[in-house]
Amino acid sequence: MDTDMRVTYAKDCPSRTVVSVLANKWALYILGVLGRNDRPLRFTVLRRHIEGVTQKSLTQALRNLERDGLVRRTVYPTVPPRVEYSLTDLGREAGALTTAIADWSKANATRVLTARAAYDGRADDDTDGARGTEGARHTDGALGTDPR
Amino acid sequence: MDTDMRVTYAKDCPSRTVVSVLANKWALYILGVLGRNDRPLRFTVLRRHIEGVTQKSLTQALRNLERDGLVRRTVYPTVPPRVEYSLTDLGREAGALTTAIADWSKANATRVLTARAAYDGRADDDTDGARGTEGARHTDGALGTDPR
DNA sequence: CAGGATCCTAGATGATACTG
DNA sequence: CAGTATCATCTAGGATCCTG
Secondary structure, three states: OOOOOOEEEEOHHHHHHHHHHOOOOHHEEEHHHHHOOOEEEEEHHHHHOOOOOOOOHHHHHHHHHHHHHEEEEEEEOOOOEEEEEEEOOOHHHHHHHHHHHHHHHHHHHHHHHHHHHHHHHHHHHOOOOOOOOOOOOOOOOOOOOOOE | OOOOOOEEEEEOOHHHHHHHHHHHHHHHHHHHHHHOOOOEHHHHHHHHHHHOOOOOHHHHHHHHHHHHOOOOEEOOOOOEEEEEEEEOHHHHHHHHHHHHHHHHHHHHHHHHHHHHHHHHHHHHHHHOOOOOOOOOOOOOOOOOOOOO
């Protein structure tokens, strides 16, 4: 009867630190790509797989994942440089989880999008003419502007 | 041999829209809390469970989840108001996945944090005195300032 | 109690240019 | 190729005050 009083996710809980790493679009995609191929991938290849990511964001996300021991970065001192990324054991575990999310997202995208459309429809109704609820809610939504 | 050329996560892939919903700290926690208790929870209770979330962020996250059909919002027209949140079937599915992530995070926090410390240690070495790699990398890290 | 409306800023992201 | 460095931007999120 005290479930109303307990704190499930305490601020200082270490799990929060880890979650905040996984709760990242790019990190999710990286683990996904790396998890699906088990072979190490090069920076550029990785980037091609994750359409729309800038090299900066990708680099940053990779660094964070490397720092947290989820991704291994191997540098071959050749010229031109060759850097390969692969999952560590830890990363493979996490990757299984995030891949599950990506897969579920793909499988259920329609259900979600339908619900969303319905919700927006309702909102339009009782918002009358005042507006304010239109399409621009999320940042990432699938839009048409071409990848560049 | 063309796995190097294929795009795994296309920009217009609907899954990306869904992932961007789940790739959110607060959404993850909400699904987690709601998933663990199967009973509907009130706004304030929910908020207590997720330490550190502001009412704004919580409201926003809940709205998005409701919009996407993952969370059900029930309003009781009493005074004072009573609003309860619970998972839909869709939300329960997603919740299972995100809870898995939260659990894994909790279970492996040490491994991650250890790797992180090691990485930062190395960085400190070859950064010499120049600095720039210290503790402030991530936003969420467990800090000491009290919840308020 | 459960938010809505505002104001404001740190940090995330994008665009661009440069380099070992 | 695989970044690093910079500058401009943008906005999610925090702090506050208000209300049905």
